[in-house]
Amino acid sequence: FRQPLFALADRIAISSDLRQRVVDTVEICFREAGEVIFESAAEAPQQLRFSEKFECKNCRLACQEPEPRLFSFNSPFGACPRCQGFGNVMDFDMDRVIPDPTLAIDEGAVEPWTKPSNQRFLVKFRREARAKGVRLHVPYRDLTPRERETLLDAVRAFFARLERKKYKMHVRVFLSRYRGYGQCPECRGARLRTEALHVRVGGKNIAEAVALSLEQAQPFFDSLDLTPEETAIADKILQEIRQRVRFLNDVGLEYLTLDRLASTLSGGEAQRIQLATSLGSHLVGACYVLDEPSIGLHTRDTARLVRILAELRELGNTIVVVEHDRDVMRAADYIVDLGPGAGEHGGTVVFRGSYSQLVAGGGGSLTGRYLAGKLRIPVPAERRRLNRKQQLRFYGAYAHNLKSIDVAIPLHAVVAVTGVSGSGKSTLVHDVVYRGLRAAKTGAAEQYFALPEGDSGEPESSAAPRLQCRKMEGAELADEVILVDQSPIGRTPRSNPITYIKAFDLIRDLFASTPAARKRGYAPGHFSFNISGGRCETCQGDGVVTVEMQFLADVELVCEDCKGRRYKNSVLEIEFQGRNIHDVLQMTVAEALGVFAAYPRITSKLKLLADIGLGYLRLGQSATTLSGGEAQRVKLAAHLAQARCDRTLYIFDEPTTGLHFDDIAKLLSAFRRLIDRGGSVLVIEHNLDVIKTADWVIDLGPEGGDRGGRIVAEGTPEQIAACDASYTGRFLRDVLDPSQLEEADSRLDAAASRALPAAIQ
Numbered sequence: 041f042r043q044p045l046f047a048l049a050d051r052i053a054i055s056s057d058l059r060q061r062v063v064d065t066v067e068i069c070f071r072e073a074g075e076v077i078f079e080s081a082a083e084a085p086q087q088l089r090f091s092e093k094f095e096c097k098n099c100r101l102a103c104q105e106p107e108p109r110l111f112s113f114n115s116p117f118g119a120c121p122r123c124q125g126f127g128n129v130m131d132f133d134m135d136r137v138i139p140d141p142t143l144a145i146d147e148g149a150v151e152p153w154t155k156p157s158n159q160r161f162l163v164k165f166r167r168e169a170r171a172k173g174v175r176l177h178v179p180y181r182d183l184t185p186r187e188r189e190t191l192l193d194a195v196r197a198f199f200a201r202l203e204r205k206k207y208k209m210h211v212r213v214f215l216s217r218y219r220g221y222g223q224c225p226e227c228r229g230a231r232l233r234t235e236a237l238h239v240r241v242g243g244k245n246i247a248e249a250v251a252l253s254l255e256q257a258q259p260f261f262d263s264l265d266l267t268p269e270e271t272a273i274a275d276k277i278l279q280e281i282r283q284r285v286r287f288l289n290d291v292g293l294e295y296l297t298l299d300r301l302a303s304t305l306s307g308g309e310a311q312r313i314q315l316a317t318s319l320g321s322h323l324v325g326a327c328y329v330l331d332e333p334s335i336g337l338h339t340r341d342t343a344r345l346v347r348i349l350a351e352l353r354e355l356g357n358t359i360v361v362v363e364h365d366r367d368v369m370r371a372a373d374y375i376v377d378l379g380p381g382a383g384e385h386g387g388t389v390v391f392r393g394s395y396s397q398l399v400a401g402g403g404g405s406l407t408g409r410y411l412a413g414k415l416r417i418p419v420p421a422e423r424r425r426l427n428r429k430q431q432l433r434f435y436g437a438y439a440h441n442l443k444s445i446d447v448a449i450p451l452h453a454v455v456a457v458t459g460v461s462g463s464g465k466s467t468l469v470h471d472v473v474y475r476g477l478r479a480a481k482t483g484a485a486e487q488y489f490a491l492p493e494g495d496s497g498e499p500e501s502s503a504a505p506r507l508q509c510r511k512m513e514g515a516e517l518a519d520e521v522i523l524v525d526q527s528p529i530g531r532t533p534r535s536n537p538i539t540y541i542k543a544f545d546l547i548r549d550l551f552a553s554t555p556a557a558r559k560r561g562y563a564p565g566h567f568s569f570n571i572s573g574g575r576c577e578t579c580q581g582d583g584v585v586t587v588e589m590q591f592l593a594d595v596e597l598v599c600e601d602c603k604g605r606r607y608k609n610s611v612l613e614i615e616f617q618g619r620n621i622h623d624v625l626q627m628t629v630a631e632a633l634g635v636f637a638a639y640p641r642i643t644s645k646l647k648l649l650a651d652i653g654l655g656y657l658r659l660g661q662s663a664t665t666l667s668g669g670e671a672q673r674v675k676l677a678a679h680l681a682q683a684r685c686d687r688t689l690y691i692f693d694e695p696t697t698g699l700h701f702d703d704i705a706k707l708l709s710a711f712r713r714l715i716d717r718g719g720s721v722l723v724i725e726h727n728l729d730v731i732k733t734a735d736w737v738i739d740l741g742p743e744g745g746d747r748g749g750r751i752v753a754e755g756t757p758e759q760i761a762a763c764d765a766s767y768t769g770r771f772l773r774d775v776l777d778p779s780q781l782e783e784a785d786s787r788l789d790a791a792a793s794r795a796l797p798a799a800i801q
Contacts, residue, residue: 076091123227128229130219131221134192136219142181152218153165232247261278291315312333331362338460342367342368374393386656434473437468440464441467441745449473453715457469460741476515523691535664548565552564569582584597629650654673685717695707742767
């Protein structure tokens with residue numbers, strides 16, 4: 041029934057022996073219907089309604105009985121039925137409809153309404169806006185949530201009108217230009233069903249609570265005012281929540297929101313979340329093994345990390361840390377230094393003892409010599425002279441937490457983007473600079489189409505790349521932009537360093553030119569394990585055979601035919617200086633330099649790997665076994681192998697991850713070679729040795745999250761160090777020459793001062 045059906049259960053006259061009869065009648069009503077209504081027989085009857093249903097007593101809105109799975113978007117019970125708990129649906133993408141949120145409605149913020157045939161919709165909305173108090177001359181991003189919702193309702197009505205005409209080809213083309221994954225209109229991105237969002241604690245539903253940053257969440261949960269009954273129920277739960285939130289703040293993640301997607305976290309952020317989890321578990325007598333926990337941490341926040349590790353130690357745990365950071369080593373109780381070199385030249389305990397002992401002598405430890413200052417990465421005697429006409433300029437960058445900043449990136453120089461964690465460095469470099477230049481260079485521009493007058497004719501193409509800034513200048517000065525990140529150089533065992541730097545082709549040519557190979561008619565392809573000819577066909581050149589298991593993980597077994605050597609026996613009989621092709625792949629880069637010393641075309645490429653500290657890698661080492669830092673340096677060597685790097689911008693994200701002081705020195709040398717060959721380097725970095733050698737520094741902040749996204753200072757490292765508002769500058773003072781710092785303090789130009797927010801000045 042659409043309307044409720046009422047059944048008369050009893051008629052009662054008030055008397056002294058009424059109680060039992062009322063109890064019996066009420067029990068029947070609750071058993072059969074779940075509710076009972078008492079109605080008086082007076083001329084103006086009054087009703088008293090009692091229900092055991094979980095619903096509003098006034099509007100009778102029924103809700104689900106609250107239980108944990110109702111508040112989980114991973115459960116079908118709690119997930120929004122429209123988006124299935126993803127928060128997004130295939131709909132009209134408002135980022136395409138409103139590509140530039142810095143524009144006001146009257147300035148063309150709604151892109152489809154800028155077409156001549158659609159301007160009547162803008163005129164109509166102006167009339168509605170005046171009646172509903174929507175400001176037309178204010179940038180879209182500055183509108184209130186109520187004003188935005190009014191505009192979006194009008195935009196949805198506009199597209200709904202066009203949907204009725206999509207039997208026409210040009211209308212379908214027009215609509216397709218604005219489709220994408222947009223926010224679910226039913227849950228508004230909350231990912232939960234409506235019943236879950238009706239439940240509020242402290243004035244917020246669960247979606248609003250998890251949208252808080254950790255810094256905002258701590259006072260919210262600390263100040264919850266509950267009744268004695270609610271406190272008795274939630275006290276233990278609240279204690280756990282408050283404790284976990286405090287731990288996450290303590291490890292320097294206060295800028296993250298509670299609903300941040302795990303896939304968007306950096307490696308360092310994920311590791312610090314695991315640290316906070318470990319603290320919350322209160323384990324005693326456990327051994328924690330951490331691999332580079334300072335990844336992505338600004339020097340300012342390292343002390344907080346050290347304090348967390350000390351708390352774990354004080355609980356009675358053992359902490360084993362693989363680390364290159366000077367501050368973490370200084371805080372360690374015991375240091376084990378391995379070496380003396382890398383790869384086959386390592387694996388020996390060079391030193392073990394305290395930090396002070398390592399600095400004092402260290403038994404010849406390379407690490408100790410850098411810590412003691414006997415070896416150091418020098419500050420350049422003279423900075424490169426920058427040409428103001430050779431700059432990339434981005435105006436009004438607004439992506440994520442960037443506060444509409446204007447950024448100039450000098451070319452033909454090493455430019456470092458610095459700032460505390462969450463200050464907007466990756467957003468600026470990846471979302472604004474890299475994607476903007478890629479769109480300009482590859483033509484990967486969002487194309488919008490105008491609906492022709494009279495709904496007839498061919499669609500008119502318009503629009504330029506959709507940037508994350510108001511305007512970009514200087515893109516023509518860079519012919520190519522390359523992101524050298526730490527992603528693997530290959531995802532299969534077939535990928536290896538020697539093929540990536542294009543040296544294996546030369547080695548195969550060399551083997552094919554030997555007398556024995558020519559006599560048998562072997563071409564260079566016979567020495568490739570990727571194509572048929574000389575490879576072992578049993579394992580297809582992999583060296584292993586994969587056995588599929590029905591209920592267990594697949595098992596890899598060494599190929600019985602080639603014994604893991606990848607090639608046919610006839611090919612392995614071909615030797616160069618007593619080594620077959622398999623032996624060559626098993627050599628390290630350092631060994632190969634000696635074997636191929638008479639062949640400069642090969643050694644010139646191999647020497648690049650050795651120069652950046654990868655002389656210990658084996659030529660045929662599987663790409664899947666390389667660390668992120670190793671993969672990044674292999675990519676760098678491949679770019680260095682090019683004859684020229686003219687008009688190319690190279691972007692590096694934390695290239696010092698996992699690098700020793702000595703490796704950093706080699707990395708900086710490689711950067712200088714890129715610049716000398718006509719390239720430009722843009723690097724996101726926290727390492728002070730890299731920052732102090734940069735030609736130009738852009739320091740973002742002052743804090744992370746919403747309190748970041750501004751340019752605190754920009755200039756040479758000496759100018760950054762002279763800026764009191766810059767956290768990076770404060771630590772730079774310790775690594776720069778004091779005499780240089782005094783000079784820089786007097787010539788800190790007005791440009792850096794103007795970049796400071798008024799509150800900081």
